[in-house]
Amino acid sequence: MAEGKAVGIADGQVIALRKMVGALLHKRFGDLPAPVAQCIAQAAKDDLEQWFERSLDAPTLAAVFADDKTPG
Template sequence: EGRVQGRHEGEVRLLAKQLSRRFGVLPEWVGERLAQGSEDELQVWAEAVLDAPTLAAVFGEASH
């Protein structure tokens, strides 16, 4: 379980870096979403960051 948690935290950190590089300073809600995201959600969001026009669109939302 420690490895799973460590991998999840690593994925969250990497995705947060990608998001901040693409969209600038991240609002607090993004960190909360990332921390609560499942492994599958993190993968979907990691792919979405490449094409999404807005930060909210990465998470499948029209706006936040």
């Protein structure tokens, strides 16, 4: 039971991160291209955390994903 709860909490954190990254990028750079939105929707927690940090001061949308295979 505790393991299921932990998985649920982790899933909830990833969902929240996806929303935060998407909202921040939309606020900074406008409407997101479909491939970027799709990538965010499928991303793992580590990637989302990295993109969130980069998005705080990245000069362009492409710079957020500079080292990744994500279209930007």
